[in-house]
Amino acid sequence: MVDKFKTILNNLEAKGPITLLALLKMDDILDKWIVVFCAPWSTEQNMAETFEFIRKEILKTLDAQEVSEIARIAIYGRSEHLIEELLKYQSGVELKDQKINGNLVHSANIIRSNPAV
């Protein structure tokens, strides 16, 4: 899954630089991922378009089983506290049972972390 998200990252970065792309598991019962995304070119006005762009790349790259392991895509602005917290970690970092933004994250993969963007 993480390797495939590196491919997805490359395709997404074709549109422009990405501040953060991360996979988070926060659910106590269902073992599903939340895709967290932040980019300077993603705004509130084009959020639906950005969502569809990310979703299409995911559906194109992952198989049906892997897609079913993703609960949703969360697109945030740079000022969102969760984004600030996740940007403390570098690209490639894998986290287990960390408290982030006040919530227990069971598992996290930071695919891209670029605070300078």
Added chain:
Amino acid sequence: MATHTDFKKLALERLKTVDVLMSVGEWWVAAYMLGFVLECVLKAGACKALCLEIYPAPQTTKEKKITSYFLTHDFDMLLVISGASDIFGLSGSAAATWSGFMQEYQESYTRIRYDLKSQYDEAKVKRIYSFLTREPDGIIPLMENKNKW
């Protein structure tokens, strides 16, 4: 515990409560109540999808698996039993609506009750409200149009 009709009625009644709360700028409580509305919508959906006369209650089951699936405030779990994953899952036609609503609740909505400092302002609550109610792709209109609740 409640029936399908009870949950549907509760959802629509509490949505009216949300309107009142929003009209007086009670954004924090409105955000909490919007979470409750979605919980009722999904539980009504579960009653319909699974042909449940009465939604399972704590006193009616000791089976932990039943408890974790039904007696929860977890939206992702409730989505599974509501039978609406085909609409709101990532491959579904309204994945954006579900994700948009959910991303405003980074923790369980029930924990909002204990927040001393509100994370919910007017823009955020109006966004949540829109994802839940807007025609034609809000969660409630879709549940209605697809005969899911």
